[in-house]
Amino acid sequence: MVYAAPWMLACALGGFVVLLAFGRRLGEPVAGWVATAAIAAAFVVAVVTWIGLLGHNNREITETLFGWLPIGSYQVKVALLIDPLSVTMCLFVTGVSALIHLYSVAYMHKERDFTKFFVYLNFFVFSMLLLVLADNLLVTFVGWEGVGVCSYWLVAFYFDRDSAASAGKKAFIYNRVGDVGMLVAMFVLFTHLHTLTYLGIATGAATLTGTQVTLVVIALLFAAAGKSAQIPLFNWLPDAMEGPTPVSALIHAATMVTAGVYLLCRMSHLLVLTSSGRATIAVVGAATAFVAATIATSQSDIKRVLAFSTVSQIGFMVLAVGSGAYAAAIFLMVAHAFFKGLLFLGAGSVIHGLDGEQELSRMGGLRTVMAWTFATFLVGWLAIAGVPPFSGFFSKGDVLKGAWAYSKPLWAIGLVAALLTAYYMTRLFVLAFTGDPRFVRAAGGRRALAPPHESPWVMRLPLVVLAVCAAVAGALGPALDRFLSPVFASTHLAPLSSASDDTLIAIDGVVAVAGLAIAWWLWRGRVERPALTPRFLANVWYWDDAYDAVLGRPAARAARASAEMVDPLVIDGAVLGVAAVARRGARQLRGLQNGYVRSYALLFAVGTALLVAYLLARTF
């Protein structure tokens, strides 16, 4: 049953091919149903594979499909590695994807490129599955880039909107910058180990020097920072919210953006060999978790709050990886896929219901008009805030426990970020769902607004399923830990005494409730509190402006100057100068330089004849 795994890929790819070929003829909504069915089938296959794997004693099964790329005498194969980690990834990726496909059938109703949307979406799932199932870095990289290009297409889905087109481009380019890290890591590993398979790297890791391991790990971290929106490459993700909301839920919350964390976990056998590399990872994670959380407190757009929240939550995962708590990172990844997917879909439902409104200041009072959305969003909110007994409490608790064992200062930063998480999510919830309905006033005079409405069942069903998952997934923790542990390199974290364990858990709960209470008290009945949303935070720590000033604008100026001045004047000028000198030196022959090709041809013929004569003279 384990060997069914390739069929997961086949389902998603099949959906893509069918829609590419016949999508336009199928049209709305059939194309959407076909796409959803393909991914649902992939989910079934994933479950079958998982059950199959449970029956195996050896849980590292490689399935080779075909030889792909010969590098010298080595052959990179398209092969799948079926182990607890990849199967876990496949289960939640296909599950959440199927739900979001279903949701999209209604959400994308009457959109111009309805079919094309599902073409991209199916191809995305295929690439994501390839990414997690590949048995080597190079094939993972194929999936890695595949999801990246889908992200580019889907962010820029409303291509006639300039901001969307720019955001898509930005997402792709930031990822490409990160890719340099991935490529360099592969160069080093291949040159020294002559293999790129994960199992081979795990076995051979010990033969690398300390410096090599550290450089590879830093390079991989850089790649992960691009894909998973970590410092210093995090600021493409909020812009990516230009895409349709199901895309934000699927790609920019639940699945693709966690690929960097997956990659680092995959490389745990390298990570354990470099304490400085792991320290860097942990610091980047903690810093991102904190910085993004501060920014999220001051955003006015519902999707941007959620986007920075995603950046921050992935920061927690990266912190866990750096701390050596790999299973905790994956646990949070799974739980996050549920609750953040849920929150985005809920936000989508709100935006859908308010005819495209995304500003929190023009929402409010949605509790009564959108009961289903409200109830499910409530679950998502409590889960992400870390309120017991929802899934966020347990998963974030595991991460913080790992951080505590690894480094107290980083744990403290994480704790502050957790407090901020509860705070900004409560702010969002209060502004959107409670208080007076401000959308009525906002709409007054501007345009006729359809009355806010609850979404159809196709959109409500995924919300309910995800809400159930987000509520109870916390119970998965211990089982997931047992299932995954054999995959990861042992990190010898000092085991906590049960007393300090209990204390940590208590602190987590208190912090979550405190953040929630503070926000409730501050934002209840208020729409604006400028003191609490300072410019510095609203403008993302001026991160984009700094990049623009230091890199973007100078590079653009240099490019323009090169194209308009350096190349035509300096380089070409030098060539023309040489020609001019030669011309002056041969003023007598000037008549020949008349610009007629026949003269040059003649000259060439004469020259050739002379040389041939010389040749003849030498031969005879």
Next chain:
Amino acid sequence: MQSSALLVTLVVLPAVGAAVLALVPRLEGRVATTLGATIAVAELVGAALLAIGYHPNGAVYQDASTQVLAAPFGLFWRAGVDGISLLLIVLTAIVVPIAILGAPARHRTRASISWLLLLEAATVGSFASLDVLLFFLFFELTLVPAYFSIAGWGDQRRGPAAAMKFFVYTLVGSAFLFVGILVVAFLHQSQSGGALTFSLTALSSTHLSGTTGVLLVLAFTAAFAVKSPLFPFHTWSPDAYSEAPVSGSVVLAALLAKLGTYGIVRFDITLFPHALVTVGPWLFALAIASILYGAVVAGGSSDLKRLLAYSSLAQMGFIVLGIVSLNQAGVSGAVLLMFNHGVVTAALFLLVGFLAKRTGSSLVTGVRGIQGPAPILAACFTVAMLASIGLPGLNGFVSEFLVLIGFFGAEGWWAVIPTLGVVAAAIYLLWAYQQVFQGELVTPAGTSISDLDWRERSLLAPLLAIMVVLGVYPKLVLDRIGPSVVHLLAHLHAVGLSSTAIGPR
């Protein structure tokens, strides 16, 4: 050596076609197109047969033929193919029919098609030559049709000047090559005491002192660096590529550029292995400069054709980087990249031609958002663009990856610098795409943009199919060029270059 008529036919057939078209005035108009396309397609079938009959693990040079042409001058017909030249002959046979049919109807005249066929003959001849003098003659012969294509059917105002610049520039480069060829041949003759010969195999045993070798490799490489082109010898190319007609840009960038890089693979490595290792760092420097400089200038170009010219400059840098790495991964990647760049760049120039037909110019200004009215055009452009950027799953990635991993094997951490070129390509191509295809629809006054018609789609389809097939299954090609590259590199070991001098593996 067994003789084979097929390879000879592949050189002669387009030449005969060119002559017929040139000499029979009644063949004007549609007849000329039909005849020219038929010959080009027959050539493609022949090239396919050649490829099918090729045994990757058979003789080094297959379909070989030798014929005395002018014994006193040492001029012989020596031709044959290995995996490397076979691939480039196939590329030529694929690109020429597309170039013929891809030109706008008013450009498809008897004369222009005749020139294209002559160019095909000369290009195939260059790739098939196993004789240095024969190669040189074909190499030079390509100039004439290329010149007349640009001058005759290019931009009316600036075309002739661009053609002249191209012609003179390459001719100067070739002068070095010609002198170099004569020097090697004479040295060989004086050492062997036999008759004058330009046979590549014979000349490869010539003993060269350090300085002589370096001077010779520089002379050869000068011609190849101009033709490819490499920084800083590239300034003819933006003018020539942008002022040429569509078919001219396609063959210039996709085929003629490869003559330069092919020359480095075939002649520099075989004739001057020691000297090539000596000048290697300088070539690396030029290659990296081409990659970075090409990327920067491409980023500042507002004319798509010029942008593609600079993008090609960067790609040529990658090719040279792979070759001079002198290891299996690097050279295989470089050869594959020659093919891949030919396919991708032909598609891109064709697309820009189709675009310009609709909007009146190849500038990125003045037209926006045409993904709306022309989704298929946009989709085709996207695929070719992504192949050029090096997206895995498409052909460009495989070759780029091999080149970079080969270069890393040879030079270690320096490889990080050209890897940055991978980022740059994404920046300028996505920028250009956004300018033209995305945003609110803006077209030049009064024009409505139509999507690709069936003829245009069918011209692009084979190129796009190759991008996907070779991205997913590059072994199709790599398994054929692999043994030839092994043989080429074995020559380095044979002359005593240790594996440290030529990089690991």
